[in-house]
Amino acid sequence: MIRNKALLVSATVPISAGLLVDTERYFTALDEFRAGDAGPIVRRFAGAARIAATTGTRLVDDLVGVFTDSWERLQGIRAHATARRLIPHFIAQPVVNAKHVQTALGVGEMATLRALDTLSDRGVLRERTGRSRGRVWEHPGVIGVLDEYAETIRRMGRGAGR
Structure with a gap:
């Protein structure tokens, strides 16, 4: 879904999250x-793929929702x-600074700062430092989705030890 919305070129199922449910x-x-003995690691990867397929679908759906909201907040922007x-x-990269944006998009400082200001004014980004220099912006929607995903994995890990 993320690929179809042109948000990513490719999407990777988070198999590592399934492996980390029970690190021991x-x-x-x-x-x-x-x-x-390859049997145990093959079984762990199969279980991790199952967890990734289950939780990854929700992760993708939640991220699509966040990006849909971001696009809607930019109504009227060319x-x-x-x-x-x-x-x-x-x-x-849900947390960026101006230098990262310049490098990622190949744009100048003024275009970068205008874009970051627009995204902040429209509620897509939040500036985290409160300073005039060395500023950092985050996409709170993406951070929230990733935090919730991490919590889901932690809950699964607590259940796996039973």
Whole structure:
């Protein structure tokens, strides 16, 4: 879905999240693999893929919702504006500074600052430092979705130890 909305070129299922549900079992499976028994690590990866498929679908849906909201907040901004071009970059980098934006989009400082101001004024970004120099902006929607995803994985981990 993220790819279809042109937010990403490719989407990766978060298999690592499934592996981290129970790190002790994962590391034990790695040790067994090093000792010559591939069965436990294959089973851990299969279980992790199952967890990733289950939780990854919700993660993608939640991120699509966040980006849909971001696009809606930019109603009236021209289609090729720097602010609009920056939106897809928040999927991989939800916290940015001006230098990162300049490098990522190949634009100058003034275009970057205008875009960041527009995104902040429209409620897409939040400036975190409160300073005039060395500022950092975050996409609170993406951060919120990732925090909720991490909490879901933590809850699964607590349930796995039972």
